[in-house]
């Protein structure tokens with residue numbers, strides 16, 4: 001194993017973060033820079049110079065290799081789920097933990113929601129990246145970070161004489177920040193359990209087994225009525241048995257207790273053509289009608305995807321790809337399933353393959369953009385969003401959706417999202433954090 005591999009293995013062992021192949025150049029550059037700064041004879045001495053997981057040098061490595069990309073009110077649909085959860089909370093004062101909060105936007109977003117709802121709450125934001133936590137404590141943000149802040153919350157942001165926007169003291173006083181590694185024992189509030197834990201876009205950097213163990217830990221520190229929320233790209237194929245799933249405002253939340261897995265029947269939005277997934281009893285239906293009504297393998301795969309059965313969906317799409325190597329749709333959705341399972345690199349490869357087959361497959365461009373964005377490559381992301389927006393503008397499926405498809409609305413929604421993301425001002429890739 002080369003030195004990059006050894007350092008990546010230490011990073012994975014001590015933080016859970018499994019670097020993707022796109023991070024290799026960044027790691028190699030970091031090792032070159034540190035070899036020089038520490039006066040080492042060669043990068044191969046770096047693992048020894050690194051010290052243990054509590055060393056200053058390891059913190060430096062973590063700060064360099066973590067992707068801290070985030071913004072206020074990220075994932076507006078999930079914000080609605082949080083609003084619904086907070087609105088129905090019964091305890092007089094809530095304890096909320098945001099692990100992996102990066103530069104703090106998620107933590108302040110929740111504090112802003114609590115303020116808007118008149119709920120008393122103490123929010124703790126934690127992250128393994130100490131530089132990000134320093135930014136969070138400062139509470140000053142650039143235009144890019146605040147782009148999605150709704151009108152009602154804008155009053156809490158004031159232009160700072162030092163540039164950017166500063167959060168109002170009434171919001172900041174509800175939030176504190178701490179450097180914390182999710183692999184260490186979890187913090188607990190004085191009340192003994194958290195009312196809400198929001199851990200978004202963190203577990204996607206972990207290996208599957210580590211992610212599952214971490215979800216179990218996050219579940220154990222909840223109050224009896226507390227809720228755990230993960231990010232849309234952190235969908236777990238396997239949820240620890242001690243957690244049960246409840247959908248709130250259309251999004252998955254976890255709570256303690258119960259043995260229900262995420263993949264037993266769940267109240268998903270109805271399929272546009274529910275009969276498509278019901279195989280008629282051959283004895284009661286005319287043979288032609290039975291064939292007509294039988295779902296295609298692609299529809300079965302889509303139904304698995306919509307129900308969150310990502311492994312089944314993926315294997316069905318892969319069967320279809322093997323049967324017709326030139327079919328773009330199963331390849332596109334195989335990528336979506338991989339993306340939802342948090343496997344960014346394989347997802348990225350599936351979308352690229354899809355675009356090689358059909359360069360006009362704009363949903364693949366949009367999802368490729370999402371992969372890049374989550375990998376901390378905003379310029380590449382913006383290029384793909386723009387491509388998706390341009391192509392979708394001349395495709396009628398993007399406008400109307402296909403009312404016969406079980407994924408009715410999917411293409412239309414993706415087209416809308418692509419337009420929205422591509423119309424944003426230039427992503428701040430070169431200038432680092434917004």
Ligand SMILES: C[S@@+](CC[C@H](N)C(=O)[O-])C[C@H]1O[C@@H](n2cnc3c(N)ncnc32)[C@H](O)[C@@H]1O
Pocket residue numbers: 014015016017066067068069070071074099100101102103106126127128129132180181182183199200201202205231
């Ligand atoms: C992409 S950011 C997500 C920020 C925010 N939650 C959001 O969804 O926008 C991922 C964050 O997870 C943090 N992280 C990764 N591994 C961690 C660990 N073992 N413990 C705590 N934080 C971790 C990184 O430092 C980074 O700031």
